[in-house]
Amino acid sequence: MPVNLTANSISAIIAGDVNAKPLVQVLDIKLIGSTQERYRLLISDSVLTQHAMLATQLNEVVKSGRIRKGSVVQLIDYICSTIQNRKIIVVLNMETIIPDCEVIGNPKMFGDFDSGVQNSVPDRNYGTAAMTNNSNLGTQNPGRTNYSNGNNLISRNAGDNNVQSFRPTVQPSFQPPPNYKNHGAIMKNEAPARIIPIAALNPYQGRWAIKARVTAKGDLRRYNNARGDGKVFSFDLLDSDGGEIRVTCFNTVVDRFYDTIEVGKVYMISRGSLKPAQKTFNHLKNEWEMFLDTSSTVDLCPDEDTSIPQQQFSFRPISDIENVENNSILDVIGMVISVNPSVPILRKNGMETQRRILNLKDESGRSVELTLWGDFCNREGQKLQAVVEAGHFPVLAVKAGKVNDFTGKSIGTISSTQLFIEPDFPEARDLREWFDQGGKDVASQSISREIIPGGSKNEIRKNVSQIKDEGLGRSVKPDWITVKATISFIKTDTFCYTACPLMIGDRQCNKKVTRSGNSRWLCDRCNQEFEECDYRYLLQTQIQDHTGLTWVTAFQESGEEILGCSAEELYKLKHEEADELRFAEIIKSCLFTQFMFRLKIKEEIYGEEQRVKITVVKAEKVNSSTECGYLLEQISKFSFG
Template sequence: MAAARLTPNGVAAALAGDTNLKPVVQIVELRGVNVNGAGVARSDRFRAVVSDGASTSPALFAAQLSDLARSGVLRHSGIVQLVDYVINDVGPRRIIVILNLEVLVSECEIIGNPKMLSETGFPDPNPSRVEQFNGAPQYGLMAVNSSNTTTRPIDNVSVFQRSMAGNSSNIATRPSDKIPVFQPTVQPSYCPAPNYKNHGTIMKNEAPARIIPISALNPYQGRWAIKARVTAKGDIRRYHNAKGDGKVFSFDLLDSDGGEIRVTCFNALLDRFYEVVEVGKVYVVSRGNLRPAQKNYNHLNNEWEILLENGSTVDLCPDEDGSIPSQRFDFRPINVIEDAQNNAILDIIGVVTSVNPGTTIQRKNGMETQKRTMNLKDMSGRSVEVTMWGEFCNREGSQLQEMVECGVFPVLAVKAGKVNDFSGKSVGTISSTQLFINPDFAEAHSLRQWFDSGGRDASTPSISRDITPAASRNEVRKTVTQIKDESLGMGDRPDWVTVKATVIFFKSDSFCYTACPNMIGDRQCNKKVTKGSTGNWCCDRCDKEFDDCDYRYLLQLQIQDHSGTTWATAFQEAGQELLGCSARELYALKERDDPRFGDAMLDCLFQDYLLRLKVKEETYGDERRVKITVAKVERVDPSGESKYLLDLISRSSALY
């Protein structure tokens, strides 16, 4: 019979605070913890109970060790050596958070008769305990003589080959004994951790928090600290909810192990930390609340994010060794973006081949913003349209346009771009996006060499709209007659189609409506307002009066193609794209009987457009009818339309 020699009193020593000790322990219990509601087979984290043969302690495996448990490398009754770990207080008890380990024996019988420390008593570090550890032999395997129950050291046997795959066939044995032997890393003699020397009784949280990797963070830790570089800092955003008005900002951290996490601050904490945090600098962050990451807004590869609290600290730390990179990228080739899901967040890098002038558009919330588009190409043989919004247009956008106009085609790295699949695939900026012009790293240098060596003239079809036939693959072209004949819009969800048509008529007497100008958070109310007896505009939704109102398009128009005619409705953005000016400006022209009002209406008639239509059946009173709404308006580009038709002919010919 063979028994493994575990580290005597190793559990108690570890819990006493000596994280330099590398105890050999046995896993006597192992189970999954479904942090995000995943199934048992895909547990997010794993808990365990570890034993030194006499005492046991609860333990939690860091996220990076979860795959070892899922694959069966870590098993119940296996023997491991704790290489790196931290101790956390959870209520009245302490647990061991295991960051790194080495599997010594994949599976064997339970050793000893271990009991929880609450049953055996928690041993304080003292000289007698130190002597016990100093006098302990090197930890190996002992052979047990079943005839006289005496033990003897095993000698002249092969060393146990440690196997992370947990394959028992890798155990080297001597034919006479058939006993597996392993030699773990030499254990240091146990002594009280330096922070606890000569302190007597330790008050809770007296010792400073130990810096741990971002990947080891979990909500079960009492105290922690991370050292990381700020890679991105968001703007201050203001909001309004049932609790009142508030403000929030967030910043992203990257540590030397490549772990990333987002940190968020609200209200008073924003005032405290906003000016402290600077992009590119290194900080030690401690004491915060870990909560599940909101994946709709947080694209980082981490299941958690940090919410700073009153006791949190963010301290500037000198970057002495430069071990923390300034940024982390996961570049995707442009040809891969074509199959990416809508709204996916990813990194791309390419050479800027063209930049369009910036334009001003009005968002759905009534606010105006800047928009600028450009094209990137890379070595995958494809190109993509990148849309810059807001400050990106005036900052990086203006610089890129000047460079391209001067014949310089810069390399651009896009960190955290958002995929859009409207009429082809494109990439747009969001609040957390970062743009790097001619960055100094290997991918950029390789791309520059490829472009200068012939890539400039290489054919790179675009995966974006209206540039090549590739754009047509992601849109559904229909005729006006097909909308009715195919009963579009009659299902549970609306149908989205693109129609090439001509606008032949407007209802000019009611082209806009008076809208509420009140801002609710970062959105405009936009409900219809009426003029009261006091001369002010009244909004029933906001229950307020205003001196002035806004004007928003509500165009009723008739469109026609070769198959027939139909009525459609165009709201604010689509109306502005059709008429080329805001509803307020056009309303002022009409009030002054300015002839330019009629000219604006006539200029867009009998022009060819690509109209993106939303088709949905709605109920008006007791009558159900199909409503067609214009979501997007684009002038027909003869070159792009010709390519679409040629591609359509080519694909049709291939069927015969």
């Protein structure tokens, strides 16, 4: 059937009209961008063609094939920007009308179109384009469909591409309320800033303004570098189209805006600069980050804008977190099933902070540890502890939690994290309903501890030679494997070390200690002396199988599993009782004994050298019955002709 495009609509858009919702055809699609995927389109209105850029939130419509070469689409929301002296239409929202269609008309590129043709030249008297040779606006012929959008009237005949009239009226651009404070006189010829969506921001635009809600505000931080002392803070913005961006202020700009910015309030912001976002510290889905300077304006919007949501989440099931990269930032929601007391923790820099551990579970059948740090322990942490102790299990939504893989997978709070207790939105209501209707009694497996027995994650069988041949441990995440091997050698000169017995919070310090001048033990980390120390295994062992041999390190628990006694007993046997015979018997008893080793393999940096470190997580003597069952199962997988 004939397809009618909105002829001459590209001229209108470039002249300034962004209020109509024209039908255009996609003639070409090209993927561009190195840091973030973006798609550039060549669109046609049957008369002209022009380049357009898709907002990143629309990438999926191209990837899924809903929009492709030849598609006829309706532009719903869009703006026209000047990028490197070229006009680019930035498409924020569009709808596919016809997925596939032959090229309509014989369009020419906008810049090549004959500027002498009257009906395609911008009419400066109207501020838009005069796009018709037919001035009979009052005639309505049979078969004509009229599309009305505000003051814009598009009237077209069915069966042809002749637009009978198209005289859109440009709506006045929004101008932020005047801010005379600290700015002096306003220039009369200064063009008003136009509100655009956050997703349409780019560094090549002229004047612009965004209207957005503050969803998070970071603490005021002070720093010192080669240029001297300074201070900085950041806040996150969310607009009505779902676009997010981080805004950062330094030094004198901090003094202007730090006390002004409040979480939850809506502001009109203009005159900022854009730079590529540092993804190491910025988790928002935006390739740009905004920086304010002394000329920037931040004006509070007095009327609450209900079109802008209070917060935006991208929740991940707890079961997904098990496969997420370390240090990733994500959102998670779960039922709080336990809350540990807050304990003081000594940081590496010698400063003390508070730590509190919670446990969350959800419908995925998994649970995860959430570690609260600093003020979170006393604010939300104290409230959650009181609620759980009273016998109630609250819903907790975590915005911007950081993934840690130190002991399995866990989540920790950072400065930009936000916690929402018993929030009122659909995900929270669904989770509460599941929990109250039986989810409370459903067993869940924790992803936060290294659960070795029966854990498929750690039951990948390898032989010794495969560790080197397959380059295990050299990826971002450690490799976990099981190796059946015998112990061929144990270093006996440094099989253990003297450790600090003091408790830091709910964990022992365990740092190496030395003798002080008065024969007491001194811990540099805790800066304390004590009479007795602990002895902990640091066992360097060589293991081998039929394919080769390698060195592994066994710490306290796995060292006791290998040698059958504690490090303190073995130390006293050798150094205090001087029973060399008994000491040698214990060492020899485990040599050439076959163990099932659970190994953690990870590349680490020692000095300036990278080495693969193999740590024994668990060591069990081979159970003949269990191993025979495993071998028979493996044999059964082979078919013999």
